[in-house]
Structures are given as structure tokens and as C-alpha cells.
Amino acid sequence: xTAEVRPASPPLTERQEARRRRILHxxxxxxxxxxxxxxxxxxxxxxxxxxxxxxxxxxxxKIHLLVATMQDQLDHLHTTLRKRPPxxxxxxxxxxxxLMRAFRALQREPHLADAMVxxxxxxxxxxxxxxxxxxRQTTAIILEATGLERPTPQQLxxxxxxxxxxxxxLITWLSGRASIAQVRTDIETVCRLIDLTSPDTPGAAAxxxxxxxxxxxxxxxxxxxxxxxGSV
Amino acid sequence: xTAEVRPASPPLTERQEARRRRILHxxxxxxxxxxxxxxxxxxxxxxxxxxxxxxxxxxxxKIHLLVATMQDQLDHLHTTLRKRPPxxxxxxxxxxxxLMRAFRALQREPHLADAMVxxxxxxxxxxxxxxxxxxRQTTAIILEATGLERPTPQQLxxxxxxxxxxxxxLITWLSGRASIAQVRTDIETVCRLIDLTSPDTPGAAAxxxxxxxxxxxxxxxxxxxxxxxGSV
DNA sequence: CGCTAATCTAGAACAAGTTTCAGACTTGGT
DNA sequence: ACCAAGTCTGAAACTTGTTCTAGATTAGCG
Numbered sequence: 033x034t035a036e037v038r039p040a041s042p043p044l045t046e047r048q049e050a051r052r053r054r055i056l057h058x059x060x061x062x063x064x065x066x067x068x069x070x071x072x073x074x075x076x077x078x079x080x081x082x083x084x085x086x087x088x089x090x091x092x093x094k095i096h097l098l099v100a101t102m103q104d105q106l107d108h109l110h111t112t113l114r115k116r117p118p119x120x121x122x123x124x125x126x127x128x129x130x131l132m133r134a135f136r137a138l139q140r141e142p143h144l145a146d147a148m149v150x151x152x153x154x155x156x157x158x159x160x161x162x163x164x165x166x167x168r169q170t171t172a173i174i175l176e177a178t179g180l181e182r183p184t185p186q187q188l189x190x191x192x193x194x195x196x197x198x199x200x201x202l203i204t205w206l207s208g209r210a211s212i213a214q215v216r217t218d219i220e221t222v223c224r225l226i227d228l229t230s231p232d233t234p235g236a237a238a239x240x241x242x243x244x245x246x247x248x249x250x251x252x253x254x255x256x257x258x259x260x261x262g263s264v
Numbered sequence: 265x266t267a268e269v270r271p272a273s274p275p276l277t278e279r280q281e282a283r284r285r286r287i288l289h290x291x292x293x294x295x296x297x298x299x300x301x302x303x304x305x306x307x308x309x310x311x312x313x314x315x316x317x318x319x320x321x322x323x324x325x326k327i328h329l330l331v332a333t334m335q336d337q338l339d340h341l342h343t344t345l346r347k348r349p350p351x352x353x354x355x356x357x358x359x360x361x362x363l364m365r366a367f368r369a370l371q372r373e374p375h376l377a378d379a380m381v382x383x384x385x386x387x388x389x390x391x392x393x394x395x396x397x398x399x400r401q402t403t404a405i406i407l408e409a410t411g412l413e414r415p416t417p418q419q420l421x422x423x424x425x426x427x428x429x430x431x432x433x434l435i436t437w438l439s440g441r442a443s444i445a446q447v448r449t450d451i452e453t454v455c456r457l458i459d460l461t462s463p464d465t466p467g468a469a470a471x472x473x474x475x476x477x478x479x480x481x482x483x484x485x486x487x488x489x490x491x492x493x494g495s496v
Numbered sequence: 497c498g499c500t501a502a503t504c505t506a507g508a509a510c511a512a513g514t515t516t517c518a519g520a521c522t523t524g525g526t
Numbered sequence: 527a528c529c530a531a532g533t534c535t536g537a538a539a540c541t542t543g544t545t546c547t548a549g550a551t552t553a554g555c556g
Contacts, residue, residue, distance in 0.1 A: 045552090045553075047552085048503090051504095068388075069542095072541095072542065072543085073542075073543060073544080074542075074543090082504080082505085083504060083505040083506065083507090084505090084506085084507090084544090084545095085503095085504075085505070085506085085507095085545085085546085085547095086503080086504055086505075088543095088544070088545080089503080089504085092544095093543080093544080094542095094543065094544090146388075150385075150386060150388075153382075153385035153386065153435055154382060154385065154386045155439055156300075156382075156439060157439055157440040159439075160439055160440050160441050163439065163441060164441055167436075167441070189449060189450070189453040190453065190457065192450055192453070193425075193429050193450060193453050193454045193457070195432075196428055196429040196431075196432035196433055196450065196454075197425050197428040197429055197432070199428075199432045200427075200428035200429070200431045200432040201428055203385055203431075204399075204428075207387060207388060207389055207391075207392055207395065208389040208392050209392050209395060209396055209399065217421060217424075218421070218424055218425060218428065221421040221422065221424070221425050222425045222428075222458075225422065225425070225457065225458050226454075226457050226458070277522090277523080279522090280533090283534095301512095304511095304512065304513085305512075305513060305514080306512075306513090314534080314535085315534060315535040315536065315537095316514090316515095316535090316536085316537090317515085317516085317517095317533095317534075317535070317536085318533080318534055318535075320513095320514070320515080321533080321534085324514095325513080325514080326512095326513065326514090
């Protein structure tokens with residue numbers, strides 16, 4: 033039932049699964065203390081009882097390791113959330129409640145949160161698939177909170193904005209530039225102002241352009257192109 | 265005139281100012297090629313013609329260096345933007361146009377963008393003041409685009425959400441998880457849906473259901489613990 | 497069981513950020 | 527011009543992520 037969908041080209045043996053689990057456990061453990069910096073590959077390896085080379089065979093970089101740790105934690109969170117769905121009236125309220133619950137969970141382990149979020153945002157293209165998994169997991173949680181059966185492209189865009197805000201607000205909190213109250217305000221603001229109402233609602237903001245995916249293309253050398261000359 | 269407000273505890277001598285500038289130039293240069301990874305402290309030092317220790321005296325870490333580089337580039341951008349302000353009707357259009365212009369500027373130097381944004385999001389508490397400066401600069405640019413004289417707390421919250429979205433959307437683009445078109449959609453979505461209208465300004469409105477007057481959840485300024493101390 | 501390929505271990509080695517240190521150079525004040 | 531304090535240089539050292547190697551173990555298969 034759990035989303036635990038890993039590529040897993042070759043299915044892992046039992047011992048391997050156990051190793052993998054020990055590694056993730058050690059990672060979360062160390063992250064729980066000192067955060068990102070405290071997760072040192074040699075220490076993880078030792079704590080998990082594997083050789084350094086093995087650790088790198090399972091997780092090709094520290095970032096991969098921490099992103100996997102986040103997937104793991106998100107699974108837990110998702111499971112927990114499902115046990116007691118948000119009770120708000122409007123979709124926006126339920127989303128806000130869900131995110132605030134998640135935020136409270138993170139507050140309980142700020143160092144762990146630090147390690148995971150830093151890894152997520154620092155991840156480069158080489159980790160995209162894994163980061164994408166986390167992103168989809170987050171989207172799923174939010175969408176579930178909305179209770180929408182068949183979200184429209186506009187609603188999906190709105191969810192994307194909510195996710196962006198959630199993510200970035202977390203960063204400002206973790207880096208000490210925003211208080212907990214400020215994060216709550218940001219979450220409530222985006223959930224309140226962004227339109228999550230169904231398409232049959234008149235006056236709702238219209239056509240949020242294309243859907244997701246990597247359609248790319250799109251002209252961006254258009255109007256105002258010459259505007260921002262100069263470097264940057 | 266320009267926001268070029270640096271702490272500058274001891275005012276720098278001319279030679280020092282020149283060194284600082286050479287360092288920043290070298291940093292941007294190297295970042296312009298290979299991005300974050302290509303900015304190697306030894307190389308920056310050599311390219312700038314200073315000793316490694318000196319580089320570290322000016323910028324206590326690679327992150328500090330890149331964040332300072334971003335401040336620098338943002339200054340340029342801000343100046344450029346001022347020369348031809350956005351022309352849209354509604355505040356939201358002007359903000360979207362401004363951000364898209366900035367985005368186009370970043371696209372011209374994707375590696376540089378990568379280096380700067382990665383540094384920003386990876387920055388830990390030790391770099392908070394500098395990151396905060398960048399954040400305030402960004403806020404200023406957006407606020408300027410709105411044309412609001414005295415933004416209400418609600419409007420400031422909206423701007424925060426826009427900034428979060430902008431920031432996070434950039435990350436997804438840089439890490440190859442979102443296309444340029446997708447970023448544009450996200451920017452347009454948040455600008456369109458978030459309410460930026462003034463209480464006394466008629467006309468364009470996003471007001472989908474919820475109204476901004478709503479209770480204003482959570483006040484500003486209670487930065488429990490680590491909040492923004494030295495605000496503008 | 498015995499073979500082969502894959503995996504695991506221990507440990508060295510390498511890369512890049514960061515620190516440290518002794519000595520040379522600047523600067524500011526007298 | 528001279529001195530003291532602060533700054534800069536060059537180079538080595540240290541840290542931690544990552545890679546590599548040689549030999550031991552394990553897994554799958556006939």
C-alpha cells in the first residue's frame with residue numbers, strides 16, 4: 033500500500049534490504065543530532081555496520097542518501113496523516129491544516145528537517161529522479177488534502193504554487209530567517225489566497241496555461257526581451 | 265542611492281575595495297562557466313590575484329562568496345529594471361512581467377544562476393544576514409513592480425508568497441525538474457491568483473472567493489528567537 | 497558440492513573547502 | 527622617518543565527500 037516505489041532494477045536480497053534499512057536508520061539518527069553536517073559518510077557507514085564502499089553502492093552520494101531518508105520519512109508522515117484526515121470545511125483549510133501538521137512534525141526534529149531539506153534543495157540534476165519522487169509524494173499529500181477527485185490543470189497549478197511556498201518557507205525557517213509564526217502565516221496566506229475551488233465556480237481565475245510536464249519549447253525571447261540587458 | 269548597503273564595519277581602503285571587486289568578478293566569471301562546482305576557492309583566489317587566506321578573510325566561505333556575488337548581480341538587475349519599468353495594467357501583471365524579465369536574464373547565464381541559487385538555498389544560519397539582504401533586495405524589486413506606496417500587511421504576505429514561489433520555481437528549473445515554460449506558468453499562476461489589489465484601487469482583481477480582510481492570522485514581528493533582527 | 501559473477505570489506509588515495517602559520521608588506525599615528 | 531597593529535602571501539595541513547584497489551564473502555546455478 034505504501035508508495036515505497038523504488039526502481040530497484042535488481043530486487044534486493046534480504047540481507048541487502050536489511051543493510052539498506054540500517055543505513056537509512058543511521059542516516060536519520062545522525063541527522064537527528066547535528067543536521068546536515070552531522071551526517072558524515074564514514075560515520076553513517078560505521079553506524080550501519082557496512083564498509084564505506086558499500087554505502088556508496090547503495091547511495092551514490094550524501095545527497096542521494098538524505099533524499100532517500102526524506103522519502104522514507106515522507107512515507108511515515110503520509111501514513112500518519114491518512115489515519116486522521118484534516119477536518120476543515122474548505123479545501124484550502126484542509127490543505128493548510130495538513131501542511132501545519134507536517135510542519136509541526138518537522139519542528140519536533142529540526143535537525144533532521146534541516147538535513148533533509150538542505151539535501152533536497154542542494155540536489156543537482158544527478159539526483160532529479162529521486163527529488164522528483166519526493167516532490168510527487170508531497171503533491172499527493174496535498175492533493176489528498178484537497179479532496180479533489182479530478183483536479184483541473186488550474187488546480188494543479190495552484191497546488192504547485194502551494195508546494196513552492198511550503199518548500200521555500202521551510203528553508204527560511206531552517207536557516208533562521210523566519211519564525212515559526214511567519215511560516216504559519218505564509219502557509220495560511222497561500223492556502224487562503226490561491227484558488228482551489230472547482231471549475232464551476234464563476235469568477236475564479238482563468239486558464240492557468242499549460243499543464244505540467246516538460247513541454248519546454250515556448251518562446252521566451254519575446255516582448256521585453258531586450259529589457260534586462262547586462263549581465264546576470 | 266543604490267541599495268549597496270554593506271555592513272562594512274571597517275571601511276575598506278581603495279586597494280581593498282579593488283581586491284573585493286576582483287574576487288567577485290572572478291567568482292562570477294568561474295560561475296558563468298561550470299556553475300557552483302566550477303567556483304573553486306583556489307581558482308577564485310588565483311584568478312583574483314590574492315592568496316587563499318585573503319579570499320577567506322573577505323568571504324568566510326564559498327557560500328558567503330556566492331551570496332555576495334548574487335547581491336552584486338541583483339544590484340545590476342535592479343538598476344536595469346528601473347530603467348524600463350514594467351508596463352502592465354494591473355499590479356499582478358507588472359510583477360509577473362518583472363519576474364519573467366529577471367528569469368530571462370538568468371536564462372542567459374544558467375551556470376551563474378545555478379551557482380548563486382544553490383548557494384542561497386544551501387546557506388545555513390551562519391550566512392543568514394547576507395541571505396536576508398538578498399531577500400530584502402528581491403522584495404524591494406517586487407514591491408516596486410506593484411507600484412504600491414504603502415502596502416498593507418496582507419499585501420506584504422502576498423509578496424512573500426510570490427517570492428517563495430519564484431525562489432522555489434527557480435530551483436526546480438535549475439535542477440532540471442521543470443521546464444522554462446513550467447516556471448513561467450508557476451510565476452503567472454501565483455501573480456494572477458494572489459491578491460495584490462489595494463483596498464481603494466478598483467479594477468483588476470483576483471478575488472476568488474476569499475477576501476484579504478480576513479483576520480490576518482498571526483502578526484508580524486514576533487520573530488521568536490532567531491527572527492529577522494536588523495530589518496530595514 | 498564446486499564454479500563464477502557479483503557483492504562486501506578494509507583501507508589507501510584523491511579532491512576541494514577550510515584552517516593555520518611564519519614571514520613580508522601596508523597603514524595609521526607620532 | 528619609525529613603530530605598532532593590522533593585512534597579505536605562500537604553503538602546508540586538516541576535514542570530509544568521493545573514488546579506487548585487492549582480497550574475502552556471498553549468491554545463484556549446474
